Amino acid sequence: MNDLFIILTASLVAINAAILGVFLVLRKMSLIGDAISHAVLPGIVVAYLFSGDRTSPLLLLAAAFTGVLTAVMIEWLSKKVKIQSDAAIGITYTLLFALGMIMISGWFKGNVDIDLDCVLYGDIALINLDKIIIDQNLYLGPRALYIELAAAIVVITITAIGFKGFKLLSFNRDYGISLGIKMGNWHFLMMAMVSLVTVVSFEVVGAVLVIGFLIIPAATAQLLTHKLGNMLALSIFFGVIAVVIGYYAAVWMNVSITGAMISVSGLLFFIVMLFVVIKSKQV
């Protein structure tokens, strides 16, 4: 039963990330996603400090705010200050991540219950310790599962309603601007969702490995299709497959579960890449 809950929770992380990842990959903004996922750390720490609770709504707000702040700062550095974009990304996320680490191990030491290892790869094996039980004995599963479920509902709903906007943003931003659509708003909505997904997944997969969930399945899907709809479906498929295989591999070898899931995801990418490259040579 515990196995099932872990797989379900991780699958929801994978689904959320896979959907957003498709847009990040198409917009060539993978590394902004990476930067945001690192940079939400200080937001998470501050929110933990004030709420003392890992599931407070304050956490989401603070971290989503840091995420959007990251995106704004990168844009300011590259557009206004004219620092080349790769350096703008690097400067921003290392600074925010450093601030997060200083908070964890310096200023708020003892006040904040965040394990540094958890920052890197999460504590998915431990999610079952935080259970939701009603009527004293009816066990509904780990709290993390419901948080992910809520996030999934938010991500899927917003993506479905705003599908046209996001599509325009990904493929033809200039056309969108010429139609008088405020593409900037769509951009920041997307960045806010990336922060949201990173934050809710923090406990499960950490702040560093989440980039694997965001980018790898989407890029694998990109190898196989041109259509946005297919790409979304394939991305989700590859994300969930990696979760399932990775989980059993990790249990079998007794190693980090999240690490194994991303490793499997990466191997799947390279296998598909090999397949695509060989096939294109035959034609």
Added chain:
Amino acid sequence: MQEFIDFISFKDPNVVYVLLGMLFINSSTALIGTFAYLRKRSLIGDAIAHSLLPGICLGFLAAGEKSLPYLLAGAFVSGWLSTFAVDLIVSKTKVKQDAAIGIVLSTFFALGIVLLTYIQKSGTGKHAGLDHFLFGQAAAITRADIWVVGVIFLVILLMIILFYRAFIVVSFNHEFAQSVGLPEKLISFFMTSLTVLAIAAGIQALGVVLISALIITPAATARMWTHYLKKILVFAAIISVVSGIGGAYVSYANSGMPTGPWVVVFLAFFVFVSIVIAPGKGLISKYKRTIKNNRKILHENILKAIYQFHENQGNHEMNLAISIEDLLSVRNFDTAVMMKGLKLLIKEGFIKKVDNKYQLTEGGIFESQRVVKLHRLWEQYLLKRTQIDTDHVHSGAEAIEHIITPEIEKELERELGIDGIPKEDY
């Protein structure tokens, strides 16, 4: 204060190790990072840093204990493989470089985590300290480590001095490098290898995430101040080392404060200060330049309007004093802005005020003729040498007149065969 004195008097031998370590590590990464920055490959450094982890773990498994040469060798191989993998993905598929970096970085790092947990659970007990590579532990730099990072620094410095020309050409213009027969791929590979080496040297002190800052931020800071490569290299190294010392001091003076993150905070402080105050590229400098330009344009437009007024009146002496209403009848100024401009023009001696009216001085007459001449020369040029409609030549000239230099003016006169101020006769 006592801490500060202790710190600079090197009472604690550990302080010496940390400072020497910072000196070597930060100079190595800043120097080679500058080339990565110029090649717009800063974030490959990020991928390399994350990708060192599996190599470090394999090195540990091979040695059976935490032996730095083994770990560095493993790190070097896996770091180098990661850049190879990024290039492979970009060249063979339609996946773009940013995604390729993301894929390689997370896959290698995940493999590293898998290996790390495997080592930790296999329970030999000798793995203590391996997790320093994740977050960095500058305080744990030992005497033996100093030798290793010192040698790496010397190697990188020597290579940059020896291959300086080749590195410049490949960084700034790799197509040119190919065309003159330089082995561009080989040099590029060599530079990447040096980057991997520098990152591998620093990873124990800074950790996989923050080491990127040492590669990127010093170069970006130095670039704000100068565009001479040699100056950038020296300046980047100095900034990085100073930040290293700053970080080490904060950590020394406040127990529990981590060194690496503070080094990054210092680096970020320098880059943001530079963004504001650097001459030329800095924000203050840019702002001043904008104001100066706007003022120049306003002045020239006012002088031009006065000239036109006289021309319309048929007065070639240009000695009439004219009122504000007269000026506004020629050109639609924002009145408040125009008043400011007039005040400054009086101060600069181009205009004098006569009974609430404005009259050009000698210098003002000369200046107004110059501006009108440039405007009309450009109009004539657009009319005679381009296909632009007569409706549009005025606005084109309006924009360009303020930046035409005396050399271009002469060139235009010769090209069009015009002497004196052309008439507005189109």
